[in-house]
Amino acid sequence: QQQVKQSPQSLIVQKGGISIINCAYENTAFDYFPWYQQFPGKGPALLIAIRPDVSEKKEGRFTISFNKSAKQFSLHIMDSQPGDSATYFCAASKVAGGSYIPTFGRGTSLIVHP
Amino acid sequence: EAQVTQNPRYLITVTGKKLTVTCSQNMNHEYMSWYRQDPGLGLRQIYYSMNVEVTDKGDVPEGYKVSRKEKRNFPLILESPSPNQTSLYFCASRVLGQGATGELFFGEGSRLTVL
Numbered sequence: 001q002q003q004v005k006q007s008p009q010s011l012i013v014q015k016g017g018i019s020i021i022n023c024a025y026e027n028t029a030f031d032y033f034p035w036y037q038q039f040p041g042k043g044p045a046l047l048i049a050i051r052p053d054v055s056e057k058k059e060g061r062f063t064i065s066f067n068k069s070a071k072q073f074s075l076h077i078m079d080s081q082p083g084d085s086a087t088y089f090c091a092a093s094k095v096a097g098g099s100y101i102p103t104f105g106r107g108t109s110l111i112v113h114p
Numbered sequence: 115e116a117q118v119t120q121n122p123r124y125l126i127t128v129t130g131k132k133l134t135v136t137c138s139q140n141m142n143h144e145y146m147s148w149y150r151q152d153p154g155l156g157l158r159q160i161y162y163s164m165n166v167e168v169t170d171k172g173d174v175p176e177g178y179k180v181s182r183k184e185k186r187n188f189p190l191i192l193e194s195p196s197p198n199q200t201s202l203y204f205c206a207s208r209v210l211g212q213g214a215t216g217e218l219f220f221g222e223g224s225r226l227t228v229l
Binding site: 006009032034036041042043044045046049089091093094095101102104105106107 | 118147154155156157159162172204206214215216217218220221222223
């Protein structure tokens with residue numbers, strides 16, 4: 001049973017465009033929603049994360065939008081650059097207490113054309 | 115430098131030949147975990163450990179063993195590898211309890227091919 005559903009599986013965007021990746025979760029006990037970025041030949045690394053007490057978090061060109069009632073969150077990459085080409089994973093977990101084991105989405109392969 | 119180190123990074127082996135992938139972290143993290151990454155399937159958890167001598171199965175534990183004798187090390191053991199274990203493996207760690215942020219720190223990955 002997939003607890004975090006991620007879409008799309010792949011995404012092609014032109015340089016300067018907006019990339020949007022969506023995730024939906026099921027477990028309402030989750031309180032930590034990160035996005036990980038993975039470049040070829042490397043391990044995933046934390047890009048940005050949000051807690052459910054806010055609806056949006058922005059770090060540079062990267063923004064997480066969080067909709068608690070819909071149990072959905074999304075990653076927006078503004079002014080997408082070729083260097084953003086990577087695989088992106090959303091995840092959900094708890095920071096402390098039960099369910100601290102993160103559940104990952106299946107990943108989105110993003111290609112940004114120059 | 116804070117890091118999770120995996121070895122070997124690349125390995126080609128044959129069916130049935132026991133192998134161990136080592137994982138070591140220098141951040142004093144309580145939680146360590148192994149994942150396998152396969153195209154279209156994302157990251158699937160194999161085993162995890164909350165602390166020394168405490169391990170538990172993840173989503174795909176069949177064919178794998180782990181041990182946690184020291185806090186910093188969490189080796190993944192394939193007693194009798196089979197071709198369906200050909201995959202990219204990642205070790206990860208994080209803080210639990212006081213000071214926890216939820217962030218997972220990943221190693222660089224170990225690409226295993228079983229012929």
